Amino acid sequence: MYCVYVDGQYGTTGLKIKDYLSKHQNVQILTIDYEKRRDPETRKKYMNEADIVFLCLPDQAAKEAVKLIENSETRIIDASSAHRIDDDWAYGIPELGPTQRDRIKNSKRVSVPGCHATAAILALSPLVKGGIVPKNYPAAIFSVTGYSGGGKDVIAKYESGNRDRHLDIPRHYALSQNHKHLPEIQKYAGLDDKPMLIPVICDYYKGLAVSIPLFSNKLAKDHSPEEIRHFLANYYSGEPFVNVMPNETEGFLEDGSFDITACNDTNRAELFVLGNDDRIMLMTRLDNLGKGASGAAIQCMNIMLEIPEQTGLV
Numbered sequence: 001m002y003c004v005y006v007d008g009q010y011g012t013t014g015l016k017i018k019d020y021l022s023k024h025q026n027v028q029i030l031t032i033d034y035e036k037r038r039d040p041e042t043r044k045k046y047m048n049e050a051d052i053v054f055l056c057l058p059d060q061a062a063k064e065a066v067k068l069i070e071n072s073e074t075r076i077i078d079a080s081s082a083h084r085i086d087d088d089w090a091y092g093i094p095e096l097g098p099t100q101r102d103r104i105k106n107s108k109r110v111s112v113p114g115c116h117a118t119a120a121i122l123a124l125s126p127l128v129k130g131g132i133v134p135k136n137y138p139a140a141i142f143s144v145t146g147y148s149g150g151g152k153d154v155i156a157k158y159e160s161g162n163r164d165r166h167l168d169i170p171r172h173y174a175l176s177q178n179h180k181h182l183p184e185i186q187k188y189a190g191l192d193d194k195p196m197l198i199p200v201i202c203d204y205y206k207g208l209a210v211s212i213p214l215f216s217n218k219l220a221k222d223h224s225p226e227e228i229r230h231f232l233a234n235y236y237s238g239e240p241f242v243n244v245m246p247n248e249t250e251g252f253l254e255d256g257s258f259d260i261t262a263c264n265d266t267n268r269a270e271l272f273v274l275g276n277d278d279r280i281m282l283m284t285r286l287d288n289l290g291k292g293a294s295g296a297a298i299q300c301m302n303i304m305l306e307i308p309e310q311t312g313l314v
């Protein structure tokens, strides 16, 4: 039995991680009183007692929390973006390549990626590594997300009885191209330059999909959607949590429309390759609180504890 503490356990990702852990047979959870949730001394005590600490905090608080851990045994899984491109931390996408699971397993510090980033990297990284998408490709990522991605303050605004009418409609944000996910997407997708990210937050709780256009004449050589689909399916064959849709209709509703929430309450990411020989569209959908955050954090914990990776996850 492993002892686990979730710092930020009353927040959005923290509550979801606690929910996963409560059904997990291999762990015992340390619960902090609500009133003490920000008290450094109490948090420090729990963190140093735990085998694994999840950090579900804003970036600055996550950096400070790391300093509270004084023993060399406690292992950290950070859901914030404080350590995502830090080479001393393993990046928490086990599917990133053949050595990534070992990197996570052997690390005391794991940084779980952001939701937009996970979806974009799962689609782009194999294609850049495989030479299909050139490293200097000017990637643009359009991302539609539910409001839980913004954390408890944003959730409270969306769920307030007398909310602003602007929350009824889709809202673009971070259009100045300074979104904090850009560096991690560039690094782990293997791109020379930061991509463009166009996120849109909408009036539903959770579920995210990115769309990434590929112009065939800008690829290293011509590829049909079928070839790229086949390549990705081979790359992810045997992966329990990444599914590549086998054709252009699978995964869509009967009327041909797209359900952005179809991976909700799972740790699954689904990849689509659509379009035609000239203009190809990559898409990934996932639960921003599943494979996009808390589910991925549990998957990394299982790898670190060397227990079956699917334990507690669907």
Ligand SMILES: NC(=O)C1=CN([C@@H]2O[C@H](COP(=O)(O)OP(=O)(O)OC[C@H]3O[C@@H](n4cnc5c(N)ncnc54)[C@H](OP(=O)(O)O)[C@@H]3O)[C@@H](O)[C@H]2O)C=CC1
Residues within 6 Å of the ligand: 007, 008, 009, 010, 011, 012, 013, 014, 037, 038, 039, 055, 056, 057, 058, 059, 061, 079, 080, 081, 113, 114, 115, 148, 149, 150, 151, 152, 153, 288, 289, 292, 293
């Ligand atoms: N929501 C999502 O889909 C995703 C979120 N993330 C990242 O995970 C992290 C947590 O996000 P999320 O759960 O959404 O955020 P929330 O705002 O919902 O929760 C954050 C929690 O951290 C607590 N907290 C804040 N500052 C401190 C502090 N100094 N000491 C102790 N506790 C503190 C808050 O306490 P209080 O109750 O007092 O406010 C709150 O409970 C963020 O870095 C976020 O960017 C990553 C991927 C996806």
Ligand SMILES: CC(=O)N[C@@H](CCC(=O)OP(=O)(O)O)C(=O)O
Residues within 6 Å of the ligand: 079, 080, 081, 113, 114, 115, 116, 145, 146, 147, 148, 149, 150, 151, 180, 181, 199, 201, 292
């Ligand atoms: C809707 C919304 O605001 N989403 C967040 C992403 C949530 C997430 O992935 O968190 P990290 O930033 O910690 O990676 C955003 O775009 O910043």
